[in-house]
Amino acid sequence: MNNKALTALTLGLLVAGSASAQKLQDLPEYSIPQSQTTKHMNILAADEMLGRKPGEQGNLMAGRYIAEQFRALGLKPANGSYFQKVPLETVIPPREGTITTTEGSAKIGTDFVLMQGSGLEGSFETVHLPYAWIDKDKGYDDYKGVDVKGKVIITSVGVPDSEAPNQLFASIEDKQKLAKERGAVAIIEVFNSPRPWNMVVRYFGRPSTKMKTAASSGEEITHLWISSTSAKILVANKISKVNLEIGARKVKDVLTYNVAAVLEGSDPQLKDEYLILSAHYDHVGHGAAAGNVSAGDTVFNGARDNAFGTVAVLTAAEAFTKVKPKRSILFIAYTAEEMGLLGSRYYAEHPLVPLNKTVFNMNCDGAGYNDMTKITIIGLDRTGVKEEFDTATRAFGLTAMDDPAPEQNLFDRSDNVSLAAKGIPAPTYSPGFNAFDAEINTYYHQAADNPDNIDHSYLLKYAQSYTYAARLIANRAQAPAWISGDKYEQAYNKLFAK
Known part of the structure; x- marks a missing residue:
């Protein structure tokens, strides 16, 4: 390319670049x-x-x-x-609560936390299920042939074949619904996840704000998480009866x-x-x-x-x-x-x-x-x-x-x-x-x-x-x-x- 052509091309590029910059600078x-x-x-x-x-x-x-x-x-x-x-609500957990069996007792705020539901008092029969879960697509059904009406379900957190932390929380409402539909009075999940239990207590053992859902009406059954250590009072010899004294939680709407x-x-x-x-x-x-x-x-x-x-x-x-x-x-x-x-x-x-x-x-x-x-x-x-x-x-x-x-x-x-x-x-x-x-x-x-x-x-x-x-x-x-x-x-x- 000769110098004259090169100069013309360079000038053209400069003019085009200047026009583009000017257009850009005109944007508000x-x-x-x-x-x-x-x-x-x-x-x-x-x-x-x-x-x-x-x-x-x-x-x-x-x-x-x-x-x-x-x-x-x-x-x-x-x-x-x-x-x-x-629609949000702030949930204030109860300060008083115990789970008692023949193997010992556990205290709310240290050994277990209330995830859903209101207070519950009384002595109840228990039923032990692997996950208290149903997956029709996979043909999985923990409830098949099991009567849970009027009983407390003792199970593991999460769902089968999943260790994802978010799945532990995502399954709560579904487990709640499955147990309630079958007449259970409460569900206690053993927190056997490798995640630190003290983090669960810090988050769920204090007032927390969450989405207000149809299940927030106060009619949901009592749903507890208990640490794997404290759960020995439940899983040892598959305890058949449990005494619950769970105080009521307070719920306040958030605008x-x-x-x-x-x-x-x-x-x-x-x-x-x-x-x-x-x-x-x-x-x-x-x-x-x-x-x-x-x-x-x-x-x-x-x-x-x-x-x-x-x-x-x-x-x-x-x-x-x-x-x-x-x-x-x-x-x-x-x-x-x-x-x-x-x-x-x-x-x-x-x-x-x-x-x-x-x-x-x-x-x-x-x-x-x-x-x-x-x-x-x-x-x-x-x-x-x-x-x-x-x-x-x-x-x-x-x-x-x-x-x-x-x-x-x-x-x-x-x-x-x-x-x-x-x-x-x-x-x-x-x-x-x-x-x-x-x-x-x-x-x-x-x-x-x-x-x-x-x-x-x-x-x-x-x-x-x-x-x-x-x-x-x-x-x-x-x-x-x-x-x-x-x-x-x-x-x-x-x-x-x-």
Whole structure:
């Protein structure tokens, strides 16, 4: 190639690059000032919000603030209201309770815990079953030929052929239902899992908040977990009678809401598909019950976790109302993430837009940051949009990196997993971190996590790059999909009938 041709080509590339850059700079996410993201942060993570714990006034105030931002932007309520009530309840376990047999006795709060049901007193016959489980597909039935009416079932936690920790908990309601249908008065599961028993006691032996279900009516039978050590008083010689003196638990409703709004897309065909842009806005509250308070500071403001992500969703909402993307967007701020992903779990079962029309969820969450040159994307390579993430982060001088701690299973520990389990591609967009080091732990779930010690210029870049990535994905000709072999690919194929 001669010099004249080379010069012309170079000039052409420069002109094309300049035009592309100019077009990019014209996007509204570039014009949102730092003062705007700082304002959102200072309000959401203010002391007046009292740590935004569900069931407390600060959580309701934060939810109202988010809804007012949606309303001011002209976004439509998702279902006649910006608020989706999430029915939760706080359960306060009884302080008194014993299990007594001829082999000895066990005490509630140390030897056993009440998982479901109310108090129960009396002497009962027992029946011993391997798992108190039925699996019709596998031809498995512990109840076949066994009369459990009026008796206490003694069994093992979990289900046959599964050691997964989540299965121990997932089977509780089903076991409860099976036992109740057959007339049992109680079920006692022996906790023979290798997981530490003291963790079970710490979690279930204190007040806890959970989803309120049909089984929460107080009519469920008494359901206990007992440690494998203490269970000797039950399983030795297959004890045939047991005396129960279990006090009643107290149940209190928790008032809290997901906050959601919809923006219709600009493309006549693609607007029938939705992206969900999400972040949880709750945190752990205030006072000693929330954690280790420091002198003069008792409010756990949750600036990093997760006012950071909520600000990004609000920034995207503002930018997209100025220049609409092709696909429609559901903006949603989840409640009760800190209580076990309860807000997103409720949404996944009660969606405001059809799940089979929801092609992507870009969730915002994180424990904090220790590298302000990066954005950490949990699931960067799993949903086929790495190019969009790379482009969006580079535009703001940042680098997209994948999960630095895969052993922590972070993908399945935030609100994204509630929709991922339904089949929807759903990574989490997190502030940049290379490891869970001292810098992260200084602020993670600590009273020190305040707006005045975050980097507000980095917050702006985080929110802008999140918005730009969402725009690129919303404008794709082809909807994202799980990469081949991903553990959620089968659910995706089922949801979208692939």
